[in-house]
Each structure stands twice: as structure tokens, then as C-alpha cells.
Amino acid sequence: MPVNAFETLGMSPEYDINLDTLSNHYLERQRLVHPDRFISKPSEEKLYAQQHSSYLNQCYQTLKDNISRAEALLDYHKTPFDSAENTIQDPVLLHESMDHREKLMMMDTKEQLYNFKQDIENIIKAVVLEMKNNLDALKDFHKAKKLILRLKYLEKLLTEIKQKEAADS
Amino acid sequence: MSLLQIHEPGKTPQPHEEKSVAIGIDLGTTNSVVGFADEKGVRILSIDGHNLVPSAVGIKDKNFVIGKDALKLRDSNPQDVITSIKRLISSSAKEIPYFNHKIENKEQDAMALVKLEDQILNPVHLSSEILKYLKNKVNDKVENQINQCVITVPAYFPESARVATKDAAKLAGLDVLRLISEPTAAALAYNLDEAKEGYYLVYDLGGGTFDITLLKMSKGVFQVIATGGNTSIGGDDIDFEIAHNFSQNLKDLSQSGQKKLLQISKEAKEFLSQNPDRLWKNGKYKLSYNDLEKLSEKIVSTTIKGVKNTLIDAKITEISDINEIILVGGSTRLPSIKNALKDYFSKEPLCSINPDEVVALGAALQARALTHGSDKLLLDVTPLSLGLETMGGMIEKVIPRNSAIPCSIAQEFTTYQDGQNALSIHVLQGEREMVDQCQSLGKFILKGIPPMSAGMARILVTFTLDADGLLSVTAREKTTGIQQSIHIKPSYGLSHEQMATMLKESYEHAEEDVKQRLLTEACVDAQQILNVLTTALENDRDLLSEAEFDQIRTTSNELAALLEHPALEDRNKVVGVTKNLESLTQEFAERRINKAVNKALKGSEI
Structure with missing residues (x-):
């Protein structure tokens, strides 16, 4: 059996993947193994279908997400990202996060929030580009780990902005 | 099998x-x-x-x-x-x-x-x-x-x-x-797969529940992307508001008085939904459409807020990405609901199939x-997060809501005291952070953890959700391999014993019938494995060695012989030999899966 998410979903082990292709591959495979296809089969067979289908869901989730895909790729290159040893110690990142948090607290108009959201989304796009470069071209895994940390923090911030937007509207 | x-x-x-x-x-x-x-x-x-x-x-x-x-x-x-x-x-x-x-x-x-x-x-x-x-x-x-x-x-x-x-x-x-x-059933009834690919929102307001479902259609697969809603609001609440408006001291009325007033309120609601320009009257009670709109305003706006939250969950920022809005549930006949949705999406919601029948059709x-x-294939998600109680009454989410099902997710936990030899596993469902704000689904204890210093034990807890969204939880200590698991039964639901008693009571001629049924079921299962095996051997005999083939053949002959004239007491034997045959053919099955998957992968490479 294929062992990693990339192989399972028929994707080459790269950070820069086409999400439409990924989705198509996922749906094709899910059509083969989903438990609904085995409804009139004996229970053990249904269980197999369930396990296959669950595994596909897990792999798809991993590859779809910008952060977990990076982590999966580091696993693939046998230099796993360990969240325990990668805490925010980088003073630049620390400063950035405190600055953003302060901004978010001060915001009170819809427009401000919207603009701030756009800014953060643009930063995320830039970090993802940088990640592609480091993982696919430069193979600088140390740098990639730092970028994962930054992405994690930015995604969390984005969720908080959206929650604030929803609460206000 | x-x-x-x-x-x-x-x-x-x-x-x-x-x-x-x-x-x-x-x-x-x-x-x-x-x-x-x-x-x-x-x-x-x-x-x-x-x-x-x-x-x-x-x-x-x-x-x-x-x-x-x-x-x-x-x-x-x-x-x-x-x-x-x-x-x-x-x-x-x-x-x-x-x-x-x-x-x-x-x-x-x-x-x-x-x-x-x-x-x-x-x-x-x-x-x-x-x-x-x-x-x-x-x-x-x-x-x-x-x-x-x-x-x-x-x-x-x-x-x-x-x-x-x-x-x-x-x-x-x-x-x-x-x-x-x-809501997913409703979407199926509308045959959306034949419509254009993209996102569809189902707004379902029934008598007692409110559901929002966001679906994505692509390549004949219906994917549920996100769900939201509330199990405790519905059209009944509007009846209640109306009844309360008619009589401020509703709760002091007798049970039958309350029921009667609620019935009258419901009639008023239904009449005004169809005839918004008329005045409804019944004895000393009267209501206008304007009154109805005011009384239902709170509930309608709660539901629209729910819609917004669901879109955020699904990371949809542009409401124009939604192709259609589908209305389900009798309560969506209320014009103010249609209007509120039309205002928000700038689009007329779909309601051509009778909202009371659309779900059963799907x-x-x-x-x-x-x-x-x-x-076609339907891929569903779990509506609520599932997690475990950790120190201090906090919840650690293991499966976040809107995860595609079936799914199986494992997480590692550890002990917090030196020499701790047992771990209590408390499974909960809900979105809040604290245990007492979520619904408890069950508890069990993993015993026999060898004495270690705090934080050294590695306990792997696996949550498995099947395609119906039903949960089972397994905990395993990695160094010793000791294991405990439960199928979740709601803590306020029926115990296995209660269920068994009720089942037993429901069989009028209990024992004989049950035995016969068990035998029939066992024979059907056995016959099925034999049928499948025959086809499998026809196609893929080359995947087996001679010795393996002989062994499988002997056991399958034994099973076939048993099935010729089975008696009631043969049931266990049939089950036993079926199990044998299953374990004998497991390796064969895996080889066949690999073969099929490899073939499928080759066929789909781009």
C-alpha cells in the first residue's frame, strides 16, 4: 500500500500542488472505496471500506492545508517538524505578532477590519510563496520550519479577525 | 468479510x-x-x-x-x-x-x-x-x-x-x-448534480430544528463542506411567541389549555403566511401579518446569523459564490424568511418542491x-467537534467539526502523576472550551498502565467515526499494548441492557424466531462469502500459491457442505467456519486490493 499522503492521492511530493488536481484525485479514489459502495456487503468488508475511506479523508485534509502539507513534506524528507522544539523565539516574529494583536484590539470599524484582513491575507500569500521556494527549489528545511511557525500564527490571527467581523455584523 | x-x-x-x-x-x-x-x-x-x-x-x-x-x-x-x-x-x-x-x-x-x-x-x-x-x-x-x-x-x-x-x-x-x-437529502431531491458545479446552501427550518448545510457539487460527488444551525429553535418557537402574545401567563394555563392555545397560534401563523394582506381572527384573538413579522423577527435574525457563521466556517467570503439557496421545512413558508434570505443573497431562494416532502424524496x-x-456519491461531515477531557476541565478537540466522515484520528496523551496506573477517558461533544458546557458522551478507564514517572506513558487515543457519524473510541498504552475501547452510547440514552430488554419484549415469539433468524443471517453471510470467493478465484487465482489455494478450497468446501441442510443448532458452526474462511482469505483480499488500487492509480495518472 502507498504509505504517505502524496502517494496515496497520486501527487508528486512537492509543496506547489494544483488543488483542483488534488481534489479530482481524492474524489476518484473516494468513489472506489467509500462505504456507501459496500452497503450490501458483509460487515468486515464494510469495515475495510471505512478504513480506506477514512485514510483518504485524512490524506486529503493533510495535503489541502498549507501548513499540514508543509509538515507532510518535511516528514517525507525525514526532517519532521516538531512543535515542541519550534516555539516562537525569533524576535522578529515575536515583534510582528505583538504588533498585529495590538492593532486588532484597537480596531472598531468594519472597514478597518476588512482592510486588516486583506493585509494579513496578502502576507499569508507571500509566506506560502516563500515556502514553495524553500521546500521545492532550495530544499532549505530549516527555513521552512520557521515559515511553518509564522504561517500557523498568521492563520490563527486570520480566524480571530473573521470571528470579530462576524460578531460585529 | x-x-x-x-x-x-x-x-x-x-x-x-x-x-x-x-x-x-x-x-x-x-x-x-x-x-x-x-x-x-x-x-x-x-x-x-x-x-x-x-x-x-x-x-x-x-x-x-x-x-x-x-x-x-x-x-x-x-x-x-x-x-x-x-x-x-x-x-x-x-x-x-x-x-x-x-x-x-x-x-x-x-x-x-x-x-x-x-x-x-x-x-x-x-x-x-x-x-x-x-x-x-x-x-x-x-x-x-x-x-x-x-x-x-x-x-x-x-x-x-x-x-x-x-x-x-x-x-x-x-x-x-x-x-x-x-438538508443533504433535500439537495439530492433537487437533482443539483445536473445543475452547474459550485456551492449550494440549504436552509432548513422545521418545527423544532434549524439546520444550515453548505454543499459543493463537483464531478457527481456531493460534498458537505460545512454545517451549522441549532437543534433547539424552529417554527414551534414562533407558535410559542404568538401564544405568549395572546396570553402573557401561558405557563399558568393547564396542559390542555396550553396545547389548545399553541394549536390556535399555529393556525394563525399558517393563515397569515398564505394571506399576508388579511387579518386573522379566532374568538377573542386576532393577529395581523405585521404582528407576525414582529413576533418572528428574533427567530428569523438568529437563523440569518447562523447562515453567516456557516459561511465563515467554510471560508467563503463572497456570497455571490453561492449558486442557489434551497428552502426545506414547513416553516420556510413564512414570507419573512424568504425575504430575509433574498435580501442577504440578492437571489430568489429555490422552493419548487414541496418543503414538507423534499427530504423524504431525497x-x-x-x-x-x-x-x-x-x-453519484455523497460525502458527509460531522456537525460537532468531538474531544476528550484534559486537566482542569478543559477539552482537547480530537475531531474538529466539519471533518469529512468516515474518519479516524489518533492523538497521544500522557499521565500527569508519578506512578499513575490508570487513565480516565471522558469523551465529549460540542464547540465550547469547558467540559460542563459540552455534552458528555461517555467515560471509560484505561487500567494497568505500568508505573512510570509523570509524562512518560504514551497513551494513544483513537476516535473513529463511521459513515453514519457514529463514534467509537479506543485507548492504548504503547509500551504494554493494553487497550480499552467503547462504542459511544449517549450517557442519557439507553443502556445496552435496556435496549436488549426492549428488543426482547418486541419479539412476541422470542426464542425460536430469534434462533431461526440468527441461523438465516449466518447462512446468508456464509453464502455471500462463498459467492464472492468463487468470483475472486476466477479472476485472481494467480495471486495465490498452490498451498494457499488448497487450504482455501478445503475450508470453502466444508462451509458449502454445512449450508446444504443447516439445523438451528448449526449456527455457531456456520459462523465459525465462515470466520475461518475469512481469515484464510484475508491476505488474498489484500493482494487483490493492491492489484485493483494499482490498476486504478495507473488508469488515473495525469
Whole structure:
């Protein structure tokens, strides 16, 4: 059996993947193994279908997400990202996060929030580009780990902005 | 069985398998509806001349009366009739703020109990009476007895309510092929896969529940992207607001007085929904459409807020990305709901199929797809997060809401005290951070952890959700391999013993019948594995060595011989040999899967 998410979903082990292709591959495979296809089969067979289908869901989730895909790729290159040893110690990142948090607290108009959201989304796009470069071209895994940390923090911030937007509207 | 068969999309199962027939049931809060699909199309099966069967259960002279008859009985004996049973199934007795019938155990964190005549009944039993009635009525009309079905549940139904619904079906003698969510069923009924690919939002406001489901259609696959809503608001709340407007001291009225006033309020709502330009009058009560709009405003705006939150969950920022909005549930007939949605989406919502029937039609289509094969596939998600209690009454989420199901997720936990030899696993469902704000699903204890210093033990907890959204949890200590697991039964649901007793009571001629059924089931399973094995050997004998082949052949001959004239007491033997054959062929099955998957992968490379 294929062992990693990339192989399972028929994707080459790269950070820069086409999400439409990924989705198509996922749906094709899910059509083969989903438990609904085995409804009139004996229970053990249904269980197999369930396990296959669950595994596909897990792999798809991993590859779809910008952060977990990076982590999966580091696993693939046998230099796993360990969240325990990668805490925010980088003073630049620390400063950035405190600055953003302060901004978010001060915001009170819809427009401000919207603009701030756009800014953060643009930063995320830039970090993802940088990640592609480091993982696919430069193979600088140390740098990639730092970028994962930054992405994690930015995604969390984005969720908080959206929650604030929803609460206000 | 391990001979996993892989077939190409759209191809129906093996030709030698007899196709079973299944119905789709919308077990609603107010009405229940049965749908059926065959090669000619999909339709509602009318029962006693009506498409909707009131979800009402009454007792008269110790006999159950269901549906219309129960409502008739309510006029004379309101204390012996119960409606809106589904509200009782989705929360525990003390969580139900207001109900149309006295709850016997109001203070308990247990499944609500009600009294009809002199019988104390739980909602699983009551629901099973409705299902049994539907099943019998349908079977009166058909030649081959139908005992398989797809039942719809609100997307937002918690784990416990799903288990309870399945239990009710089991009690009614129905085999549930799949629980599917009501909004998804509605989308199936609208045949959206033939429409353009993209996002669709289903807004479902029933009598007692509110569901939002966001679906994505692509390549014949319906993917549920996100769900939201609230199990405790619905059209009934609008009736309640109206009744409260008519009489400020509603709660002081007698049970039957309350029921009557709520009934009048409902009539007012329905009249004004159809005739917004007229004034509704009944004795000393009157209501205008403007009044109705004001009284329902709070509920309507709560639902619109729910829609917004669901879109955020799904990371949809542009509301123009939504192709269509589909209305489901009788309560969406209220014009102010249509208007509110139209204002928000700048689009006219879809409501061409009768909102009371659309869910049953979709369930019937899914029942047909499951029994006869289909080129479409439905991928669903879990509506609520599932997690574990950690130190300090906090919750660690293991499966976040809107995860695609089936799924299996493992997380590692550890001990917090030196020499700790047991770990209590408390499983919860909900979105809040603290244990007492979420619903407890069950507890178990992993014992026999070897003495280690705190934080050294590695305990792997695995949450597995099946395609119906039902959960099982396993905990395993990695160094010793000791393991404990449970299938989640709601803590206020029925215990296995209670369920067993009820099942036993429901068999009138218990023992003999049961034995016969067990034997038949065992033989059917055995025959099936033999059939599959024959096909598998025809196609893939080359995957086996001579020795392996001989061993499989001997065991399968033994099983075939047993099946020729099986007696009641042979059941265990049949099961035993079947199991043997299964384990013998497991390796073979894995090789076949690999072969099939490799083939499929080769075929789909781009």
C-alpha cells in the first residue's frame, strides 16, 4: 500500500500542488472505496471500506492545508517538524505578532477590519510563496520550519479577525 | 468479510447478488414522510391517503394510536397523546426548556420520560412506534416486505440523538442502511448534480430544528463542506411567541389549555403566511401579518446569523459564490424568511418542491443509490467537534467539526502523576472550551498502565467515526499494548441492557424466531462469502500459491457442505467456519486490493 499522503492521492511530493488536481484525485479514489459502495456487503468488508475511506479523508485534509502539507513534506524528507522544539523565539516574529494583536484590539470599524484582513491575507500569500521556494527549489528545511511557525500564527490571527467581523455584523 | 470487492464507479454490485429494496424515511418533528424510488422515478408513498403522517403517538385502552388517529384522540384526551417527540430525542430531560407534555423526570440529566395513560415511555420507544406504523402501512401495500431504509436526521443532530434514532429503527424491525442529514437529502431531491458545479446552501427550518448545510457539487460527488444551525429553535418557537402574545401567563394555563392555545397560534401563523394582506381572527384573538413579522423577527435574525457563521466556517467570503439557496421545512413558508434570505443573497431562494416532502424524496433517492449502485456519491461531515477531557476541565478537540466522515484520528496523551496506573477517558461533544458546557458522551478507564514517572506513558487515543457519524473510541498504552475501547452510547440514552430488554419484549415469539433468524443471517453471510470467493478465484487465482489455494478450497468446501441442510443448532458452526474462511482469505483480499488500487492509480495518472 502507498504509505504517505502524496502517494496515496497520486501527487508528486512537492509543496506547489494544483488543488483542483488534488481534489479530482481524492474524489476518484473516494468513489472506489467509500462505504456507501459496500452497503450490501458483509460487515468486515464494510469495515475495510471505512478504513480506506477514512485514510483518504485524512490524506486529503493533510495535503489541502498549507501548513499540514508543509509538515507532510518535511516528514517525507525525514526532517519532521516538531512543535515542541519550534516555539516562537525569533524576535522578529515575536515583534510582528505583538504588533498585529495590538492593532486588532484597537480596531472598531468594519472597514478597518476588512482592510486588516486583506493585509494579513496578502502576507499569508507571500509566506506560502516563500515556502514553495524553500521546500521545492532550495530544499532549505530549516527555513521552512520557521515559515511553518509564522504561517500557523498568521492563520490563527486570520480566524480571530473573521470571528470579530462576524460578531460585529 | 475480507474479500473486498472494488468496482468501477457507476457499476452495480455483482450480478448474482439479489438487489434489495429500501425506502427513505423523513422522521420529522411534526410530520413523518415515506419516499420510494425505483427505475420509474421517485415518489411519496401515501399512507391512509395522505403524504404526511403526523408524528404523534397516543395510547387508547393500552394500544398505541399513531398519526391522524392520535391527533383525533388528542381532541378528547390531550393527556394521552404526545407530539414533537424528536425534541425529546435530541436533548436530556433537564435541557428541554418548554415542552407540550409533562416530562416525568424534569430534573434529571437523562433521556426524557413521558406518561401516556399509565405507561411511562421514552422517546426511543415512541419514535419506534411511529417507524413501525410507517413500515407496516407500506408493507400492507407491497408484495415483497421492505425492511431496509435510509432515515434522515437534522445535520446538527448530536451523537446521542443519532444513536437513539438508529435504536428506534432497530426496535421497529428496520435495518438502517444509512443516516443522512435532512438538508443533504433535500439537495439530492433537487437533482443539483445536473445543475452547474459550485456551492449550494440549504436552509432548513422545521418545527423544532434549524439546520444550515453548505454543499459543493463537483464531478457527481456531493460534498458537505460545512454545517451549522441549532437543534433547539424552529417554527414551534414562533407558535410559542404568538401564544405568549395572546396570553402573557401561558405557563399558568393547564396542559390542555396550553396545547389548545399553541394549536390556535399555529393556525394563525399558517393563515397569515398564505394571506399576508388579511387579518386573522379566532374568538377573542386576532393577529395581523405585521404582528407576525414582529413576533418572528428574533427567530428569523438568529437563523440569518447562523447562515453567516456557516459561511465563515467554510471560508467563503463572497456570497455571490453561492449558486442557489434551497428552502426545506414547513416553516420556510413564512414570507419573512424568504425575504430575509433574498435580501442577504440578492437571489430568489429555490422552493419548487414541496418543503414538507423534499427530504423524504431525497432519502428515497439515496436508498435507491445504496441498494442499486449509483454513479453519484455523497460525502458527509460531522456537525460537532468531538474531544476528550484534559486537566482542569478543559477539552482537547480530537475531531474538529466539519471533518469529512468516515474518519479516524489518533492523538497521544500522557499521565500527569508519578506512578499513575490508570487513565480516565471522558469523551465529549460540542464547540465550547469547558467540559460542563459540552455534552458528555461517555467515560471509560484505561487500567494497568505500568508505573512510570509523570509524562512518560504514551497513551494513544483513537476516535473513529463511521459513515453514519457514529463514534467509537479506543485507548492504548504503547509500551504494554493494553487497550480499552467503547462504542459511544449517549450517557442519557439507553443502556445496552435496556435496549436488549426492549428488543426482547418486541419479539412476541422470542426464542425460536430469534434462533431461526440468527441461523438465516449466518447462512446468508456464509453464502455471500462463498459467492464472492468463487468470483475472486476466477479472476485472481494467480495471486495465490498452490498451498494457499488448497487450504482455501478445503475450508470453502466444508462451509458449502454445512449450508446444504443447516439445523438451528448449526449456527455457531456456520459462523465459525465462515470466520475461518475469512481469515484464510484475508491476505488474498489484500493482494487483490493492491492489484485493483494499482490498476486504478495507473488508469488515473495525469
